[in-house]
Amino acid sequence: MRKFYAVLAAVAILVAFSSPAVLAQKDAKETTISGKLIDGACYTKLGKDKAVADGHNNCNMKCAKSGSPLAIFTTKEEIYTVTGDYTKDNNAKLLDFVSKQVEAKGHVMTDKDGKKELHLMSIKEVDTKP
Numbered sequence: 001m002r003k004f005y006a007v008l009a010a011v012a013i014l015v016a017f018s019s020p021a022v023l024a025q026k027d028a029k030e031t032t033i034s035g036k037l038i039d040g041a042c043y044t045k046l047g048k049d050k051a052v053a054d055g056h057n058n059c060n061m062k063c064a065k066s067g068s069p070l071a072i073f074t075t076k077e078e079i080y081t082v083t084g085d086y087t088k089d090n091n092a093k094l095l096d097f098v099s100k101q102v103e104a105k106g107h108v109m110t111d112k113d114g115k116k117e118l119h120l121m122s123i124k125e126v127d128t129k130p
Helices: 002-017 020-027 040-046 048-052 054-065 085-091
Strands: 030-039 070-074 079-083 101-110 116-125
Touching: 030 040, 030 048, 030 054, 030 079, 030 116, 040 048, 040 054, 040 070, 040 079, 048 054, 048 070, 054 085, 079 085, 079 101, 085 116
Parallel strands: 079 116
Antiparallel strands: 030 070, 030 101, 070 079, 101 116
């Protein structure tokens, strides 16, 4: 019986590390993305015009503090959901960047529906003033 459970555990580990998400992350190249860090749920519910507007900054922060998934809205009007260690502890490492223009580096993964995620490696605020 022990042998059975050992084999079962080995198969479970193999399946976990060969999942499409893990394989995609290994193959993803590092990319730099620039845009505004916003609340992803507000973007989905309210649309880009409201979620990206400066009048929505307080809501973006409130949602970020509650642990809502954040996203980067680019000048090309693309949306990248932020994932990785930066999102731990209710986005604690990202709060200084909410509703600001940022330059983010990480690995981009696209799911079968075309939704993009950025596994964040680094982020910094960028000056948008000429």
